[in-house]
Amino acid sequence: MIHNKTILWVLTCLVLFLCGTFAFSQEPAAPSNVTAKDTPNDDGSSITITWDAAPEDSGVVGYKILRNSDAGEFEEVSKQLDANETKYEDKTIIKGKTHAYIVRAITDADASVDSQQTDAVQAKGQWFHTGKTPLFIAMLLFSAAIVWNIYNARSGKEIFVRRIPGLEAVDEAIGRATEMGRSILYSTGLGGVSGVATVASMTILAQVARRTANYETPLRVPSNDPIVMNVVREMVKNAYLEEGRPDAYNEENIFFLTEDQFAYAAGVDGIMVREKPAAVFLQGSFAAESLILAETGNSIGAIQIAGTDSEHQLPFFIAACDYTLIGEELYAASAYLSKEPMLLGSLRGQDWGKVILFAAIILGVFLELSGITWITEFLQRVN
Amino acid sequence: MKRQVPLVLCFLFGVVMCFTQFSPHQYSQAVYNEVINWALIMAPFALIFGTITLIQTHVTRIRRRIEHWQYSFVVFAGLLTMAFIGILFGPQDPAFEWLFNNVQVPLDATMFSLLAFLIASAAFRAFRARTFEATLLLIAAMIVLIGNVPVGDLIWNTVLSWLPWDNGASETRQWILGNPNLSARRGIILGVSLGVISQAIRLILGIERSYIGGGD
Amino acid sequence: MLSKLINLDRRIIFILVALAVIIPTLLPLNLPINVSNPTQRIYDYIDTLPAGSTIMIAFDYGPSSMPELNPMAKAVLRHCFDKKVRVIGMTLYPFAPTLADTLIKEVAEEKGAVNGEDYVFLGFRPGYEQVMLRMGTSIASAFEKDYTNTPLTEIPMMKDITNYDQIDLILDLASGSTTQIWITYVNVKYSQQIAAGVTGVIVSNMYPYLQTKQLIGLMPGYLGASEYEKLIGVPEKGTEGINNASPVHVLIFVLVVIGNTVFFIQRRREE
Known part of the structure; x- marks a missing residue:
C-alpha cells in the first residue's frame, strides 16, 4: 500500500516537473498574420505594420519592429511596444526604397521570437484623402448651391432678404454723426487680413465710406494690424474717389495703433473719450476687449452698431450696443448694403446650405433612433 | 489691369489652397507649406511697416501740435526703451524681464480687470425681463452666474436644504452650459460656417471685390 | 426715487464692485x-x-x-x-x-x-x-x-x-x-x-x-x-481667487434682481 502511494507521488511529481519544464521552456508563438502596407491617405512618408494579438497566456510582454531597406540587413526601428499593440506606423522610412518588416515578440523571460518577413512595400503619397470624402462632398454641395444662386441672380429676379435692423441703422448712424458735426469711429477688430470676419468688416467699411464721403463726416479707423490698415486706406480712398470726393479723404484718419489686444482697447477707448464720436462701428473679430470698447462707446452716448462672428462676444455686444449683427449677418452685410444681385444670390445659396444641413440632421436623428448608424459612421470618417 | 491681377491671384491661391486640404500628397503639401511660409514671412514686414506708420502718425501729431500731442513722446519713450533692450540684450535679459513683469503685466491686467466693472454695469442696465424670451435668458444667466462660484452651492445647500438634491446651483449651471447653450452655439456656428463658405466663394470668384477698392 | 435706482450711476456700481473685491481680499473667505x-x-x-x-x-x-x-x-x-x-x-x-x-x-x-x-x-x-x-x-x-x-x-x-x-x-x-x-x-x-x-x-x-x-x-x-x-x-491663488470673486457674483445677482424689481414696479404703475 505504502509502496503504491510512493509510486503515485513520484509519478505526480514527475508529471508536474515535466509540465513545468515544458511550460517554461516553451517559446511563444511567432506573431501571426503580419502585414506591411503603405499607410493610406498620407504623403508617402510611412508604412503601417499590423499583426494579430498574442493570446493572453502566451507570455508576450511586448513587440519590436525590425525593418530592412531594399533587401538589406534587418534593423530595429521601434522602441518596445506594449503587448496589447497590434499596429505600428513606421514614419522613419527612406523614401523611394522598398521595405520589408519582421515583428519580434518579446517574452517576460527576455527571449524573443520573430515573425515571418513581410512582402517588401514602398510608400506612396496619395493625391486624394479618402477619409475626407464626406467633407469634400459637403463642400461641393454647398459651393454648387451658392454658385448656382449667384449666377441665377444675374437674371435680375428680385431676391427677398429679411430686414436686418443693424444694417438698416447704418444710414441713421452716419446721418446722426453728420448732423452733430462729430466723427464716426470704425474698428475692424483684432483679426488679420486673412480673417474672413475682417474681410467682411472691410466690405462694410467700404459701404460706410461711400456714404461718409458725400457728407464730409470724418471717418476714423484705428487699426491693430498694419496690413489691414493699408488695405483699409486703399479701400476708403477708392470709395471717396468713386463718390467724386477725393478731396475729402484724409489718410491720417486711418492709422495703426498697436498689435497688443488690451493696448488697442485702451487706445480706442482713449479716442472715444477724447473725440466723442457720434457713431461707433465695431465690426469684425473681437475677444475680451469687446465689452471694454462697447461700454465706453455706450458711456459717451454714441450710436453703436456691432457685428462679429466671435460668438462668445455676442452677449457683450448685445448688452452694450444699439444694434448687433449676429454671426452670419456680418457676412451678409456687404450684399445687404450694396443690393448687388450676385451678392444677394450668394445669400440664397447659403440658405439652401442650411436646408441641406437641417435635412441631414433630421435624417441622422431618425436613423440613429431606429438603430441605423451608417450616416453617423460615414460622417465620422473625417480625419 | 491693376484690379485684374489681385483677382486672378486670389482665384488661383483660393482654389489651390482648397485643393491642398484634400490632398495629402507630398507635392500638394509642399505647395501648402510654401504658401504658409510666405504668409509667415510677410508678418515681420508688416510689423516694420506698422512701426513706421506709428512713428509717422506721432511725428505728425507733434509737428502740428494736435491736441494731446505731448503723449506722443510717451509712445516714443516706450517704443525706444523696449526695442533698445529687447534687440540689444534679448528677451531673457533681467532688464527686459523687469520691464515686462512690472510694466506690461500690470498694464494688461488693469485693462482686463476693467471687465469686472463693465460687466456689472452692463448687466445691471441690460438684463431686464422685458419679454418672455428675455425672462428665460435672464433666469438661465443668473443660474450660470451664481453656479459659477462656490457661494452658489452654499446658498443652495443652506436655503434649499429640504430638497433631496445637493449642489444644485453648480449642477444646473453645468446642465445649462452642456445642453441649451451647446445647441444654441452649434446653431450659430453652423450659420457662421455657411457664411464663411459663401464669403470665401464670393472672394475666390471675384464677385466680392470691395476689399481691393470696390467697384468694377 | 425709483427712476434714480433704475438709472443708477455706473460709478456707484463700480465702487460697489471694487468693495466686493477688496473686502474679501482683506478678510479671506473659505467657501x-x-x-x-x-x-x-x-x-x-x-x-x-x-x-x-x-x-x-x-x-x-x-x-x-x-x-x-x-x-x-x-x-x-x-x-x-x-x-x-x-x-x-x-x-x-x-x-x-x-x-x-x-x-x-x-x-x-x-x-x-x-x-x-x-x-x-x-x-x-x-x-x-x-x-x-x-x-x-x-x-x-x-x-x-x-x-x-x-x-x-x-x-x-x-x-x-x-x-x-x-x-x-x-x-x-x-x-x-x-x-x-x-x-x-x-x-x-x-x-x-x-x-x-x-x-x-x-x-x-x-x-x-x-x-x-x-x-x-x-x-x-x-x-x-x-x-x-x-x-x-x-x-492657493485659484482658491483665493474664486473666494474673492464670489461676492462680486452675488453683487451682480443682487443688482440684476433690484433692477428687475424696480422695472416691474415701474411698468405696473405705468399700466
Missing part, C-alpha cells in the same frame, strides 16, 4: 469647493499616467489672463512633478514665454524637478497651426532649441521624444481661440488627447468639444483652478 466633472477628468487622466509619461503644456495666454490661468498651470505642474510625469512647456503666444518660464522654474524648484530631465520649456514660435503641424512630424523641426538655447538633441529628456506619439496629453491653457486650433489640427489629425484650461469668458465655447470628447477635460477659469488645487490638496 467649500465642489469639484466639477470636467476638471476631475483631467486630474484622473494625469493621476493614472505611469511615472515617466510626458504631457505637453501650451501656455497660450498673456499677462492679462495670468490671475486665472497661472494657478491652473501651477496646480497641474505640481501634480505632474509629484507623479514623476515629465512636462514639455511651450507657447504660441508672443507675450507668454517670460511668464511661463518664471512659473515653471518656480514650481520645479519647489518640487526638486530638474530642467532637461523632468521638464523642458521650449519657448515661443510664431504661427499657430504651422507649429502644431510641424511638431506632429518632429518637435525639433518647430523648436530646434529650448528657451535657454540648448539644442533639443542635447536635452536628456528629449532623447526619446520625437513627436506627439510620445506625448500622452496636451493641456492647452488658453485665453483665446488656440484650443479650437489644437483640436482641429492635433486631435483630428494625430488623434492626440487634448485637455484645456481656459479663462471664464470663453468657457461656454468649449462645451461642444467636451460633448464630442475631443477635449478629455476642461478647467473653467478661477473655478477650474480652485478645483484642481482642491484635488491636489494645495489650496
Whole structure:
C-alpha cells in the first residue's frame, strides 16, 4: 500500500516537473498574420505594420519592429511596444526604397521570437484623402448651391432678404454723426487680413465710406494690424474717389495703433473719450476687449452698431450696443448694403446650405433612433 | 489691369489652397507649406511697416501740435526703451524681464480687470425681463452666474436644504452650459460656417471685390 | 426715487464692485469647493499616467489672463512633478514665454524637478497651426532649441521624444481661440488627447468639444483652478481667487434682481 502511494507521488511529481519544464521552456508563438502596407491617405512618408494579438497566456510582454531597406540587413526601428499593440506606423522610412518588416515578440523571460518577413512595400503619397470624402462632398454641395444662386441672380429676379435692423441703422448712424458735426469711429477688430470676419468688416467699411464721403463726416479707423490698415486706406480712398470726393479723404484718419489686444482697447477707448464720436462701428473679430470698447462707446452716448462672428462676444455686444449683427449677418452685410444681385444670390445659396444641413440632421436623428448608424459612421470618417 | 491681377491671384491661391486640404500628397503639401511660409514671412514686414506708420502718425501729431500731442513722446519713450533692450540684450535679459513683469503685466491686467466693472454695469442696465424670451435668458444667466462660484452651492445647500438634491446651483449651471447653450452655439456656428463658405466663394470668384477698392 | 435706482450711476456700481473685491481680499473667505466633472477628468487622466509619461503644456495666454490661468498651470505642474510625469512647456503666444518660464522654474524648484530631465520649456514660435503641424512630424523641426538655447538633441529628456506619439496629453491653457486650433489640427489629425484650461469668458465655447470628447477635460477659469488645487490638496491663488470673486457674483445677482424689481414696479404703475 505504502509502496503504491510512493509510486503515485513520484509519478505526480514527475508529471508536474515535466509540465513545468515544458511550460517554461516553451517559446511563444511567432506573431501571426503580419502585414506591411503603405499607410493610406498620407504623403508617402510611412508604412503601417499590423499583426494579430498574442493570446493572453502566451507570455508576450511586448513587440519590436525590425525593418530592412531594399533587401538589406534587418534593423530595429521601434522602441518596445506594449503587448496589447497590434499596429505600428513606421514614419522613419527612406523614401523611394522598398521595405520589408519582421515583428519580434518579446517574452517576460527576455527571449524573443520573430515573425515571418513581410512582402517588401514602398510608400506612396496619395493625391486624394479618402477619409475626407464626406467633407469634400459637403463642400461641393454647398459651393454648387451658392454658385448656382449667384449666377441665377444675374437674371435680375428680385431676391427677398429679411430686414436686418443693424444694417438698416447704418444710414441713421452716419446721418446722426453728420448732423452733430462729430466723427464716426470704425474698428475692424483684432483679426488679420486673412480673417474672413475682417474681410467682411472691410466690405462694410467700404459701404460706410461711400456714404461718409458725400457728407464730409470724418471717418476714423484705428487699426491693430498694419496690413489691414493699408488695405483699409486703399479701400476708403477708392470709395471717396468713386463718390467724386477725393478731396475729402484724409489718410491720417486711418492709422495703426498697436498689435497688443488690451493696448488697442485702451487706445480706442482713449479716442472715444477724447473725440466723442457720434457713431461707433465695431465690426469684425473681437475677444475680451469687446465689452471694454462697447461700454465706453455706450458711456459717451454714441450710436453703436456691432457685428462679429466671435460668438462668445455676442452677449457683450448685445448688452452694450444699439444694434448687433449676429454671426452670419456680418457676412451678409456687404450684399445687404450694396443690393448687388450676385451678392444677394450668394445669400440664397447659403440658405439652401442650411436646408441641406437641417435635412441631414433630421435624417441622422431618425436613423440613429431606429438603430441605423451608417450616416453617423460615414460622417465620422473625417480625419 | 491693376484690379485684374489681385483677382486672378486670389482665384488661383483660393482654389489651390482648397485643393491642398484634400490632398495629402507630398507635392500638394509642399505647395501648402510654401504658401504658409510666405504668409509667415510677410508678418515681420508688416510689423516694420506698422512701426513706421506709428512713428509717422506721432511725428505728425507733434509737428502740428494736435491736441494731446505731448503723449506722443510717451509712445516714443516706450517704443525706444523696449526695442533698445529687447534687440540689444534679448528677451531673457533681467532688464527686459523687469520691464515686462512690472510694466506690461500690470498694464494688461488693469485693462482686463476693467471687465469686472463693465460687466456689472452692463448687466445691471441690460438684463431686464422685458419679454418672455428675455425672462428665460435672464433666469438661465443668473443660474450660470451664481453656479459659477462656490457661494452658489452654499446658498443652495443652506436655503434649499429640504430638497433631496445637493449642489444644485453648480449642477444646473453645468446642465445649462452642456445642453441649451451647446445647441444654441452649434446653431450659430453652423450659420457662421455657411457664411464663411459663401464669403470665401464670393472672394475666390471675384464677385466680392470691395476689399481691393470696390467697384468694377 | 425709483427712476434714480433704475438709472443708477455706473460709478456707484463700480465702487460697489471694487468693495466686493477688496473686502474679501482683506478678510479671506473659505467657501467649500465642489469639484466639477470636467476638471476631475483631467486630474484622473494625469493621476493614472505611469511615472515617466510626458504631457505637453501650451501656455497660450498673456499677462492679462495670468490671475486665472497661472494657478491652473501651477496646480497641474505640481501634480505632474509629484507623479514623476515629465512636462514639455511651450507657447504660441508672443507675450507668454517670460511668464511661463518664471512659473515653471518656480514650481520645479519647489518640487526638486530638474530642467532637461523632468521638464523642458521650449519657448515661443510664431504661427499657430504651422507649429502644431510641424511638431506632429518632429518637435525639433518647430523648436530646434529650448528657451535657454540648448539644442533639443542635447536635452536628456528629449532623447526619446520625437513627436506627439510620445506625448500622452496636451493641456492647452488658453485665453483665446488656440484650443479650437489644437483640436482641429492635433486631435483630428494625430488623434492626440487634448485637455484645456481656459479663462471664464470663453468657457461656454468649449462645451461642444467636451460633448464630442475631443477635449478629455476642461478647467473653467478661477473655478477650474480652485478645483484642481482642491484635488491636489494645495489650496492657493485659484482658491483665493474664486473666494474673492464670489461676492462680486452675488453683487451682480443682487443688482440684476433690484433692477428687475424696480422695472416691474415701474411698468405696473405705468399700466
